[in-house]
Amino acid sequence: MPAHSGETITIFKVEPREESGIVVMSPSQETDGHLADRHSAYHDNVSPPLTWTNVEGAETYAVIVEDPDAPREQPFVHWMIWNIPAEAGGLPEGVPPAEYIDPPHPIIQGRNDTGKYGWYGPRPPAGTGVHRYYFQVFALDQHVEVEPETPLVELLNILKGHTIAQGEMMATYEAPTRQ
Numbered sequence: 001m002p003a004h005s006g007e008t009i010t011i012f013k014v015e016p017r018e019e020s021g022i023v024v025m026s027p028s029q030e031t032d033g034h035l036a037d038r039h040s041a042y043h044d045n046v047s048p049p050l051t052w053t054n055v056e057g058a059e060t061y062a063v064i065v066e067d068p069d070a071p072r073e074q075p076f077v078h079w080m081i082w083n084i085p086a087e088a089g090g091l092p093e094g095v096p097p098a099e100y101i102d103p104p105h106p107i108i109q110g111r112n113d114t115g116k117y118g119w120y121g122p123r124p125p126a127g128t129g130v131h132r133y134y135f136q137v138f139a140l141d142q143h144v145e146v147e148p149e150t151p152l153v154e155l156l157n158i159l160k161g162h163t164i165a166q167g168e169m170m171a172t173y174e175a176p177t178r179q
Contacts, residue, residue: 009064011138011168014138016166022165023167024167025051025169027049040173041121042175047119049090060082060083061084061085062080062084062155063081063091067132069132070124080155082144083144095118097116097117108147108148125175130174134170138165
């Protein structure tokens, strides 16, 4: 069993204006909840495709992926991406690991907890069991005017003031065993 982080994930720190939630899905999640190997940092490390239900009045969406089972004080941040246009309805597989995507009205990716921009797939330490990965989607009432270097705590403060609705998908992953 992993030694859980002591802090809760972001979605529990934000109060959306609407009670109705966002349904978040990925064809890369198996029926047992396991995330496909190609998305793991043990394998291809490509971001999974995501889809979500649209929220009326949303201007943009933000996605934060965290692992609360990381053996450290805070959940491990695997992905922060925001300013996803409302009409997008999700993200494709393999979002490039860059600060800005699709200029001139760019989607922005922050730094994950490895210090790099974009997706960092599951890579739980061997022997720590199954880890949970929370794909948290926030429908926002505005475009977020912060740079890619923005830390999660600052992005959280923006989410607190501008989230219309939110939803999550939890996937699991465990370190591969040697053959």
